[in-house]
Amino acid sequence: MASNILGKISKERTVSAVILVIAALASILPGGMILAVVLYAVSLVGFLELTKACGVREGQKPNALEIAGIAAITCYYLMTYFVPDASYAVMVILLAMIAMMSVYVFGFPKYHANQVMNAYFALIYAPVMLSFVFLTRQLEDGIYLVWMIFISSWISDTFAYLTGVMIGRHKLAPVLSPKKSIEGSVGGIVGAALFGALFGAYLDSTLGQEQYVMILAVVGGVGSIISQVGDLAASAVKRNHEIKDYGKLIPGHGGIMDRFDSVIFTAPITYFLITILMNGHG
Numbered sequence: 001m002a003s004n005i006l007g008k009i010s011k012e013r014t015v016s017a018v019i020l021v022i023a024a025l026a027s028i029l030p031g032g033m034i035l036a037v038v039l040y041a042v043s044l045v046g047f048l049e050l051t052k053a054c055g056v057r058e059g060q061k062p063n064a065l066e067i068a069g070i071a072a073i074t075c076y077y078l079m080t081y082f083v084p085d086a087s088y089a090v091m092v093i094l095l096a097m098i099a100m101m102s103v104y105v106f107g108f109p110k111y112h113a114n115q116v117m118n119a120y121f122a123l124i125y126a127p128v129m130l131s132f133v134f135l136t137r138q139l140e141d142g143i144y145l146v147w148m149i150f151i152s153s154w155i156s157d158t159f160a161y162l163t164g165v166m167i168g169r170h171k172l173a174p175v176l177s178p179k180k181s182i183e184g185s186v187g188g189i190v191g192a193a194l195f196g197a198l199f200g201a202y203l204d205s206t207l208g209q210e211q212y213v214m215i216l217a218v219v220g221g222v223g224s225i226i227s228q229v230g231d232l233a234a235s236a237v238k239r240n241h242e243i244k245d246y247g248k249l250i251p252g253h254g255g256i257m258d259r260f261d262s263v264i265f266t267a268p269i270t271y272f273l274i275t276i277l278m279n280g281h282g
Contacts, residue, residue, distance in 0.1 A: 012251040015251070016250050016251050016253055017253075020250070020259065023038070024150075027039075028133075028137060028143075028146055028147075029143065031134075031137045031138070031142070031143065033081065035133070035134055035137055036077060036080070036081045036134050039077070039130055039131060039133055039134050040073070040074070040077040042130060042256055042260070043073055043077070043126055043127035043130050043131070044070065044073060044127070045247070045249060045255070045256045046125075046126030046127065046130065046255075046256040046257050046260070046264075047066075047069055047070070047073060047122050047123060047126050047127055048062065048066065049126075049246040049247045049255045049256055049257045050118075050121070050122035050125060050126060050237075050246070050257060051065070051066050051069070051118065051119055051122045053237065053238065053241050053243055053246055053257075054118035054121070054122065054237070054241060055114075055115065055118065055241065056115045056118050056119045056122065063111075064103045064107060064111075065100055065103050065104075065111060065115060065116060065119040066119065068096065068099040068100050068102075068103055068119075069096065069100070069119055069120075069122065069123050071099070072092060072093070072095070072096030072099065072123060073123065073127045075092045075095075076089055076092045076093065076096075076127060076128065076131070077127075077131065079091075079092055080131050080134060080135070081134075089131075093123075093124070093128065096120065096123055097120055100116050100119055100120055101116065103116075104116045125264065126256070126257065126264060129264045129265065129267055129268050130260070130263075130264055130267060131267075132149075132267035132268040132270070132271040133146065133149060133263075133267045135271050136148075136149060136267065136270055136271045136274065139271075139274065139275070141203070141207065144203055144207075145216075145270075145274055147199070148196060148199070148216060148219050148220065148223065148270050148274070149223070149263060149266050149267050149270045150263065150266075151192060151195050151196055151199065151220055151223070152192050152196070152219065152220055152222075152223025152224055152226070152227050152266040152269075152270060153223070153224075153227040153230070153262035153263045153265075153266045154262075154263075155191060155192050155195050155220075156188040156189065156191060156192035156220075156223070156224035156227050156228070156262075157188065157227070157231070157262065158191070159187050159188045159190070159191025159192065159195075160180070160184040160185055160187055160188030160191070160224075160228070161184065162187065163181075163183055163184045163186070163187025163188065163191070164179070164180065164181045164183060164184025164187065165184075167183050167187075168181030168182075168183045168184045169181060169183060170182040170183065172184070172185050172228075173232055176232055176235055176236055176239065177231075177232060177235055180228075180232075185228055188224050188227075188228065189221050189224040189225060190221075191224075192220040192221060192223060192224035192227075193217045193218070193220045193221035193224070194217070194220075195220055196216035196217045196218075196219055196220025196221070196223075197213050197214075197216060197217035197220070199212075199216055199220075200212035200213040200214070200215060200216035200217060201213050203216070211278075215274065215277045215278065218273065218277065219270055219273045219274060219277070222269065222273060223266045223269055223270055223273070226265045226266055226269045227262035227263075227265055227266045228262070229265060230261050230262040230263075230264055230265025230266065231261050231262045233261070233265070234246075234257055234258070234261035234262075235261075245258050246258050
């Protein structure tokens with residue numbers, strides 16, 4: 001009985017993973033509006049998963065704080081896609097805070113201060129940070145460079161797991177994630193850096209350049225560190241609120257926040273590292 005259940009879960013995870021890869025390819029390769037719309041939809045789901053987990057919502061339907069957040073996410077993605085000037089996106093983020101505080105003060109005492117803070121936290125955590133997948137895709141050679149976001153998270157996770165299984169001895173976060181080891185963490189960092197260097201060598205050869213090997217090695221290594229923080233952070237939030245998964249949207253994986261926890265953190269880091277290192281190289 002137990003083996004049948006485990007087999008079913010494993011099959012669900014595999015099928016879901018394949019579908020996610022196909023969806024990623026179908027949205028990231030064309031980029032542009034297709035990618036922006038997909039990220040917008042994913043961000044909305046992630047935002048609502050977080051607000052529910054963090055106690056912003058007390059019923060089944062979104063409340064005024066969440067509606068303000070949804071409106072802000074919509075405006076933010078419109079600005080990100082149609083207006084290249086980042087100051088307008090920043091303006092939307094600040095106006096979102098004012099809107100949520102307005103809901104708080106004019107509805108007082110319906111909402112608590114911690115609900116407002118958690119709603120704003122959810123807005124930054126998923127929608128804003130995920131938008132950097134789109135911004136990275138928009139960079140020069142972005143059709144290639146955007147994959148460093150996933151190399152820094154999913155490839156790192158694979159290397160960390162394999163290294164941890166083989167030589168893991170010392171616990172990385174014994175209370176939060178007992179199975180993760182320091183050796184596995186280092187293996188993930190080294191693996192992502194190595195994979196980044198190899199990917200950089202491929203790009204240099206393909207694009208006729210001599211700049212990406214070191215840059216992408218650094219992006220992979222640093223991104224791996226950040227991705228592990230993102231993974232643990234998502235777990236910590238779940239532990240604090242005593243939930244197993246953020247949602248059930250992805251069979252075998254949970255919700256958007258369960259599957260993209262590390263990607264959310266690596267996206268902005270990848271964007272800024274590539275931008276800074278490319279400018280320095282130039």
